[in-house]
Amino acid sequence: xxxxxxxxxxxxxxxxxxxxxxxxxxxxxxxxxxxxxxxxxxxxxxxxxxxxxxxxxxxxxxxxxxxxxxxxxxxxxxxxxxxxxxxxxxxxxxxxxxxxxxxxxxxxxxxxxxxxxxxxxxxxxxxxxxxxxxx
Numbered sequence: 001x002x003x004x005x006x007x008x009x010x011x012x013x014x015x016x017x018x019x020x021x022x023x024x025x026x027x028x029x030x031x032x033x034x035x036x037x038x039x040x041x042x043x044x045x046x047x048x049x050x051x052x053x054x055x056x057x058x059x060x061x062x063x064x065x066x067x068x069x070x071x072x073x074x075x076x077x078x079x080x081x082x083x084x085x086x087x088x089x090x091x092x093x094x095x096x097x098x099x100x101x102x103x104x105x106x107x108x109x110x111x112x113x114x115x116x117x118x119x120x121x122x123x124x125x126x127x128x129x130x131x132x133x134x135x
Contacts, residue, residue, distance in 0.1 A: 025055070033055045036083070040075055048064075054087055059095040064097075093135060094135065096130070096131070101127040115131055116130055117129070
């Protein structure tokens, strides 16, 4: 066996990781992750996106991004509301997200999330903050 290094994650490696995690999850819990991806597009250009997954009765938001020209316009809330709707449709009762102190922790608080864990100075001077919310 050889160890190979890549400067980015090739699709075939990402697929192998995904399939391996899903197989282990199904063997262990009887359930796998059900992914989703949402985009807000204008003229074929992605201006905001959110992706995550449901797993058992939990909704996990993996990433949320809004173009800086649209921040503060409600687009992030719109994506999060849609993600929450997907979670409810899938039988989720809780939602989880984490962010850094330099990103938008206030945004998640405004959406009704509560901070339940903080790792101080996780990335240099910045904290990593974990949030949860009943949906």
